[in-house]
Amino acid sequence: MLSNQRKKFSLPANSIYLNCSYMSPLMKEVEKAGVEGMKRKRNPATISPANFFDQTEILRDEYAKLINVKESKRIVVIPSVSYGLANVAKNLKADQSHNIVVAGEQFPSNVYPWMKIQQEKKIQLKTIAAPSILKDRGKIWNERILDAIDSNTKMVALGNVHWADGTKFDLIEIRKRTRDVGALLVIDGSQSVGALAFDISQIQPDALICVGYKWMLGPYSIGLAYYGDYFDGGAPVEENWMNRKFSEDFAALVLYQENYQSTALRYEVGEHSNFILVPMMLTALKQINKWKPENIQQYCAKITRKPIERLREAGFWVEDENYRGHHLFGIRLPKNTDMEKIKQQLQKNKISVSVRGDAIRVSPNLYNTENDLMKLVRTLTT
Numbered sequence: 296m297l298s299n300q301r302k303k304f305s306l307p308a309n310s311i312y313l314n315c316s317y318m319s320p321l322m323k324e325v326e327k328a329g330v331e332g333m334k335r336k337r338n339p340a341t342i343s344p345a346n347f348f349d350q351t352e353i354l355r356d357e358y359a360k361l362i363n364v365k366e367s368k369r370i371v372v373i374p375s376v377s378y379g380l381a382n383v384a385k386n387l388k389a390d391q392s393h394n395i396v397v398a399g400e401q402f403p404s405n406v407y408p409w410m411k412i413q414q415e416k417k418i419q420l421k422t423i424a425a426p427s428i429l430k431d432r433g434k435i436w437n438e439r440i441l442d443a444i445d446s447n448t449k450m451v452a453l454g455n456v457h458w459a460d461g462t463k464f465d466l467i468e469i470r471k472r473t474r475d476v477g478a479l480l481v482i483d484g485s486q487s488v489g490a491l492a493f494d495i496s497q498i499q500p501d502a503l504i505c506v507g508y509k510w511m512l513g514p515y516s517i518g519l520a521y522y523g524d525y526f527d528g529g530a531p532v533e534e535n536w537m538n539r540k541f542s543e544d545f546a547a548l549v550l551y552q553e554n555y556q557s558t559a560l561r562y563e564v565g566e567h568s569n570f571i572l573v574p575m576m577l578t579a580l581k582q583i584n585k586w587k588p589e590n591i592q593q594y595c596a597k598i599t600r601k602p603i604e605r606l607r608e609a610g611f612w613v614e615d616e617n618y619r620g621h622h623l624f625g626i627r628l629p630k631n632t633d634m635e636k637i638k639q640q641l642q643k644n645k646i647s648v649s650v651r652g653d654a655i656r657v658s659p660n661l662y663n664t665e666n667d668l669m670k671l672v673r674t675l676t677t
């Protein structure tokens with residue numbers, strides 16, 4: 296069992312951060328890697344042409360370990376989920392006979408591209424809303440998603456957990472169903488990868504797109520995308536010189552190349568060898584690979600169990616643990632709760648969570664303790 300890791304971060308002593316779903320705090324080591332990266336540009340003579348490629352290569356390999364990918368050239372650096380999904384959208388071979396299935400109230404970066412395809416190609420966008428009842432909510436939502444996938448489904452695009460309340464989607468069952476009907480499965484792992492184990496060889500998604508600044512504990516504006524063989528030979532959203540064959544040879548760059556680098560590398564963002572962000576992301580991933588997501592999940596389960604029991608006793612609703620993440624869950628407040636008062640109390644006690652309507656999103660990590668969550672419980676219940 297992992298111990299508390301707060302000493303690796305620089306969080307202030309008098310506040311409680313339970314909002315990794317919004318943005319993770321930076322580890323001291325990651326910050327150091329960023330400063331080192333910044334300093335490198337003091338003297339550009341220390342940055343060789345090979346460095347434009349080799350650091351990203353190491354980052355790919357480290358991420359390949361985290362999500363269990365054999366061919367690390369299926370992994371590319373992206374600046375955002377919207378960028379990673381733009382590559383998916385551009386290469387989706389769909390027409391008006393098709394539909395795309397998404398979960399209700401998904402994060403907009405994983406909805407707008409499909410709305411655009413709906414407008415342009417007249418496909419049907421099937422949005423499967425969460426059940427309005429709370430009993431068996433996660434179970435019923437999963438069943439409805441499975442039922443919505445039919446022989447006209449071109450793609451299912453969702454998260455491993457829902458970004459707003461941590462509802463877990465059963466990717467194994469969804470993958471089986473998509474395979475039966477010949478549909479793609481595209482996962483936005485931004486709210487899970489890093490804190491919840493994800494195994495590409497087990498789920499076999501067609502794409503997995505993730506931001507780096509949440510559960511992967513990296514900086515903002517760098518993420519990682521995995522593209523399966525459906526995307527081999529496709530068209531990237533930009534024509535970046537680095538993604539063409541032989542671009543390592545700086546002396547021959549104007550011998551313009553028709554071919555791209557191998558496997559999925561054509562989808563990598565321009566200037567992917569960002570000398571500040573890449574070492575930061577790499578340092579964070581090395582630490583996560585040492586900790587292992589399953590241990591982070593276990594730690595979060597341990598520190599949240601008792602506080603969730605107390606909340607339920609006080610009339611709050613939290614999803615059954617089989618249908619939510621331990622690192623990310625929603626708390627539904629009892630009817631007639633004064634939300635404004637709760638917000639003020641949270642602020643007064645310096646507790647950071649996300650408040651949405653009549654629900655609160657709580658997302659702890661290794662820097663939190665059971666005590667942090669008990670303070671949240673006291674703030675909500677008194």
Ligand SMILES: Cc1ncc(COP(=O)(O)O)c(C=O)c1O
Pocket residue numbers: 316317374375376377378402404405454458483485486506
């Ligand atoms: C599930 C999910 N996907 C993606 C993002 C960020 O998207 P983008 O990288 O396009 O800004 C967020 C941010 O909160 C998110 O929760």
